Amino acid sequence: MSEKSWGGRFEQDLDAQAAAFSASVDVDKRLAPQDIRGSIAHARMLGARGVLSAQDVERIVSGLTAIASEIESGQFVWDPAAEDVHMNVEATLTKRIGEAGARLHTGRSRNDQVATDMRLWTREACYASCARIDALLSVLCVRAQQHLSVLMPGYTHMQRAQPVRLSHHLLAWCEMLERDRGRLQDAARRMNLSPLGSGALAATTFPLDRAQSAKELGFDGVTHNSLDAVGDRDFLVETVAALANCAVHLSRIAEELVLWSSQEFGFVQMSDAFTTGSSMMPQKKNPDMAELVRGKTGRVVGDLVSLLVMLKGLPLAYNRDMQEDKPPVFDAFDTVDASLTVLAGSIASARFDAARMRRALGEGFVDATELADYLAAKGVPFRSAHHVAGRLVKTAFDAGKTLAQLSLQELRAEHAAFEADVYLALDPEVAVERRALPGGPARSMVSAEISALRDRLQARGVDSQAIATRFGVITEP
Amino acid sequence: MSEKSWGGRFEQDLDAQAAAFSASVDVDKRLAPQDIRGSIAHARMLGARGVLSAQDVERIVSGLTAIASEIESGQFVWDPAAEDVHMNVEATLTKRIGEAGARLHTGRSRNDQVATDMRLWTREACYASCARIDALLSVLCVRAQQHLSVLMPGYTHMQRAQPVRLSHHLLAWCEMLERDRGRLQDAARRMNLSPLGSGALAATTFPLDRAQSAKELGFDGVTHNSLDAVGDRDFLVETVAALANCAVHLSRIAEELVLWSSQEFGFVQMSDAFTTGSSMMPQKKNPDMAELVRGKTGRVVGDLVSLLVMLKGLPLAYNRDMQEDKPPVFDAFDTVDASLTVLAGSIASARFDAARMRRALGEGFVDATELADYLAAKGVPFRSAHHVAGRLVKTAFDAGKTLAQLSLQELRAEHAAFEADVYLALDPEVAVERRALPGGPARSMVSAEISALRDRLQARGVDSQAIATRFGVITEP
Amino acid sequence: MSEKSWGGRFEQDLDAQAAAFSASVDVDKRLAPQDIRGSIAHARMLGARGVLSAQDVERIVSGLTAIASEIESGQFVWDPAAEDVHMNVEATLTKRIGEAGARLHTGRSRNDQVATDMRLWTREACYASCARIDALLSVLCVRAQQHLSVLMPGYTHMQRAQPVRLSHHLLAWCEMLERDRGRLQDAARRMNLSPLGSGALAATTFPLDRAQSAKELGFDGVTHNSLDAVGDRDFLVETVAALANCAVHLSRIAEELVLWSSQEFGFVQMSDAFTTGSSMMPQKKNPDMAELVRGKTGRVVGDLVSLLVMLKGLPLAYNRDMQEDKPPVFDAFDTVDASLTVLAGSIASARFDAARMRRALGEGFVDATELADYLAAKGVPFRSAHHVAGRLVKTAFDAGKTLAQLSLQELRAEHAAFEADVYLALDPEVAVERRALPGGPARSMVSAEISALRDRLQARGVDSQAIATRFGVITEP
């Protein structure tokens, strides 16, 4: 007959295939540290409320502490037949300390237990991912500082558009990552309420002190409805959505690294340490890390969909479907965390080719806007100025010239307002410096943003230079 | 030759199918109010900086104001050939006020313009959805107050589990909705920075005062990187993810309404005003509104995926792919907003069958936990108490009895700790009242949560009773 | 210095984190049997074309055969540093047989190699899943035969609608599964072309005989474009889409098992061997297997999205992103396969409660359509007949009667066409038997469909009775 925790009214053991199908310990054993901390807090609270004797509490706490160490060191033997992490821990505890172990589950259900574990785990994972984002930000901050003088074409529609600084481009990535960080922080804050004491769905008749266990576990308070506390996983959807947003950002950074690594662009050379070759083609040096980061975006979006589909249409409160919350959450964190780290290393060690970028500025008429702005500043309505510039681009293109190579006469043939100072406006260095609005590419603006980023990191306790060094940031271009 | 805003260097008109494929005015005209407010703020700021004359500003502002009224009243004639909302408005303006209209676009690009429009629109849509959530919360708050005394079985795994209050269940829905509201607020706050002044991708050479236009438009500040400001749509992903979370919540509420409306449950009777019949089966009264709410969840999840797929792997900054951000965002808001409203009406007018719910409590051994808790409270280790209760359930089931119908002798046959007071513990009313933890179903706890909800709504300026009345809340059961 | 297969032009080893990030052997070692069969076929073909000596071929084939056995028996030692399954196998081979091993990769690239492996693996996985579908069909076929006489209410909108046979309902599930099977077969057929010989992207200069290796590997022919053959994974999208369709079907079957297991419906009692209990509530017997099947649907839909996102916007031909094709494909098959099997066991051992189903037919006016059809058959236009029946439902409902309890007088009060034979029409047994169209619930029709299903299974070599027995089908209700 069954040794399961719930075996009382059952006459037959679980079918072997069903047991394998429903066992979760391979996945949820990752929750063991949180599970044990939760159990310790629960036991202490039961002791404080007189539900457990001081002696029982002491036995439970020391028993669980020992188990935690064994798990951490890899000595603990997991029993797949014991269903899940909770039962593995509790059964081992009871085997060792006897009746006191069997009292631990008083006033608790696996439903509020696992909800507590998941909130603790996810909260901590959010903070850990924020630290990895900070590391990538640190690398980008240092590299932006290094390349403050490098100009490159900015693109829209993958067409050369206007000149910017490489640093400005790297800072755009930083803005994206800062918001990702903000979303993870918000998610961590919103989930930070203790479900312990919600029982299976309707709280419990035991006189628990929910605030005590919440406080011991670092929660900001307790949840306000027992049915909701055990029956919802929206905090996981929110978290994985934040990770999906981040993964999409990483895919965009990766796309640019792949593009810039191509022979056609040639803007960057990834280090040998972050590229691989081909088994057939001896010349290949492929930006595999960036490609993998880009490709793995699919996983995280898939994880998000997985959670949403699982939850759709479920009645309250707990349903076993929810066991399927763990694989996508673990996978999304693992994927994004590894991607952040490998990108930090890739970018720290990449060599940017300033000359190639500068050369690209000379082609593609990225100075055409300057012509239009020049006229508009002289009072020509912008729409007309834009048309004049468009025609001059065509003239130059047909003549195989750049705009700066057109004579003043040729310019004046399209509009009389052109004067000799127009050639100054066409210089990319000047063009960039004239874009001196907040958020613009002028040196002063970019420099201020780099400082602000460094200060923000500092305020979070992050020494950007030290971290960049740890990632092997190179000091040459 | 082309009359497009960008026609200068083009020799050939856009292909008719390509024009139809790329035209967006049918969709983006919805942004017109925001677009015009943005243009007015931009013009005023250009005036303040001396880029436009006071007279030009005045002409632009009054011209745009007139267009806005025409659009609102439906008199404005949209021209699909004019590509999008921006060009429709600007072309009409210029036709009417001449050169001043052609100066409006100075120091601006459609790239920062549409980014501004979308942030304004979405910020306001978030607040509007929050108001709709508040309306549904108001209805639930009033109905929870009405049914404070009604007991029902709480379920896990769709099996009767333990007794709760109907109000407790309705409040669980409220908790879900409150978090959805919080996420929309967070999204609105995070996106509330002005991209105006970012130009096409690299700011502009004109001496804009970004802070001024930001302030006039109600933004909390300005964006910090021009490439990022025109090239990212993560704020839409965040918003639609919040809506998807909400839609999944609504699907769960809808699922319960469908279940409860079934002949098998019979817990609720939806009003004729929110049900429909069958073209073939005369007896049918179908909970179509709830089914549609549940089914429409797919749209919102689809909208979220749509955005994520669109953005995946895009290089910076603006790419035309991003035109596809609008349909999913509009659809997600429309769907969730309508679902919230139709649920508010459905729930306001539904009749709950307290007797049927109470009857359900008498079957299914929902009092078995009381037996186990009873023993545990007498010092029997919980795991043993649970086994005893399980065996007694089996005994009762085999004998066709409820647990309360077992004699004290029968109870004692399983464990000697049972005494006569056990029968009191089995009374559902008692069982619920003993669950008097925060977040639990006891009357005092539920009552406190109802008050807290009412107060929160009040603090947001929402009179829950008045709103429930507007939704036709019924006062009988 | 690097020992990688592609190390020639590299000066620096791969970064450790990058190596961990990009290593795939933990996942792709599952392709080992296919990889080795592919290599053997390639080697033999190279021998036949004179590119390899007979001796080299012999050494390669026996070396690979030995490795295959070691892998199967679990003795093979995988080296994560060797990147992937291909290099693990080849490196081991070369270590053992020397230069002949280093010749194996002649005229081949990992790009066409892995494309071949994935096609072989997926083709076989499709067939294996079809066999599992056949097993579930077998169980359903036997149970449908057993319960041919059991009537139950059919539902629409989760409202009782019209009477059907339980067998008819079980056969509806079979129809769904048959189409899933058809889609997997189509996918397997469409992918069954050999990419071997496509090289890295542009075929090879060696005089391969692509048809020979294709034939040896059971392919129907060879692919027609080398860039496409190494650069597309649409066959995986197609396959996983078929699995997602199937998973959604299984979620619907599971939903019905969960509903029917509730105390409210009570139509089925799942066996102890396929249910679990609660750690807190002793009375619970939860349909966890069905819930898990339903919940795991999210995984498969997530897997599908994962693949689509990964492929979106990738230029030809091979990109490293494609390494991410394996996890979702393996996961989707594992999930659906296990779900099929656990459902087969669950349904084989479930007890259907014919009395409870029959009782449900007596409530809910499921005979109202009979009234309308009765009148329509007497020449009353259907729309009028439907209205009359609707009003009679209301009359009966208000009087607390069933339709059959209304007197002839009461019926005639609504329409004069009613005569005494109307009561016969209201008998569910009669009502069902009168629905004797193909695909309808009449006994003859259902019986014919059961036979047809049994015959189809037979034609595929499946003995449905034997398989149902193996799944422990019960012979009582």
Add this chain to the structure above:
Amino acid sequence: MSEKSWGGRFEQDLDAQAAAFSASVDVDKRLAPQDIRGSIAHARMLGARGVLSAQDVERIVSGLTAIASEIESGQFVWDPAAEDVHMNVEATLTKRIGEAGARLHTGRSRNDQVATDMRLWTREACYASCARIDALLSVLCVRAQQHLSVLMPGYTHMQRAQPVRLSHHLLAWCEMLERDRGRLQDAARRMNLSPLGSGALAATTFPLDRAQSAKELGFDGVTHNSLDAVGDRDFLVETVAALANCAVHLSRIAEELVLWSSQEFGFVQMSDAFTTGSSMMPQKKNPDMAELVRGKTGRVVGDLVSLLVMLKGLPLAYNRDMQEDKPPVFDAFDTVDASLTVLAGSIASARFDAARMRRALGEGFVDATELADYLAAKGVPFRSAHHVAGRLVKTAFDAGKTLAQLSLQELRAEHAAFEADVYLALDPEVAVERRALPGGPARSMVSAEISALRDRLQARGVDSQAIATRFGVITEP
């Protein structure tokens, strides 16, 4: 009181917001032609079976025929209050022809009616999309023929890899599209069974001849289970999955057009008729059509997810959730159809820059594989040959030379097997021609594939040259 088709037992009208929420006529009126054909077939069959008089049938058929013309010409007035397309048509018919109209719904339900409509519509949409695929294939076929002599670098990992023909690359796109076509054909075939006669869920008591109406509607037969026929939409999932696969293919083609249009690649110049400019930057010529095609992929993947989420966990048979099947299906077809057409026009009018492609072959060591193959052909084990070639790439790179610029002495310094004929092998023209395997880039192979494609199109009745001409295919490069 309600005038709805199902009003009999209802006392209250539908709430206005609920009516708006549930009305579908704006969307489903697109089914009108199919709905009317279905009704005509149903009426004729009822006539043949004696259920309707010949006169009634005649009135119905001519009434419906008239309505169909009015709908086609846009004269028909839709009434949103009449819920859906079915009721709009039937109510109008009955208003015009009286009682006969009210008899049309005999033996039918909206459930089997809409299932029939959707199958008819989708089947036809599949064929129409196949025709659009054929048009794009025609353009590609003609362009491939035109550019048979043009060489370009083939890429993997977006790195130049080996030389191929432009035609070979265009044919890779054709392979992808051919499979998409095959999937749509399979979907159309599998869904081609008539659900008519399945009634609401349990067939009907009227003596219908299901085969007759099926035949008249072009179905291959009838469905085999009434519950399944009205309660499943897997055929839509299959179809939209095929469209999603196609959309992803189009996103890949679009990505390459965007890349090739960049100044960095410069492989193609899109026609003015398929590009647009910038409102700020006069020089821009943006590949917007390709970008939009790429961006719209998100919609189609979103549509697929939408359907899967909607269906997940629905019990049989019909549920109102299924009303939500139409928007994603219509949107997916519209999106893919328009994308196919705009791509056909874009590619027909694009100018390929053969010189630029050829120049790209001279850089990036795309001939390194030739060196390795040269050695392998001389008996050097491939792995060693690959290493030698890798080292020579490094030597050349460090010396700023191409491989062909290395002296024989330099080559021999790495391996003694090199002889003077090695330089011939390095010529791209020779390298491509030596890849003369089926599916390879040699002229003979590519030419054969072009012919085979042209023949396949011909066999489907498609004159590829005529269609390409209609799309304005240019005849110069």
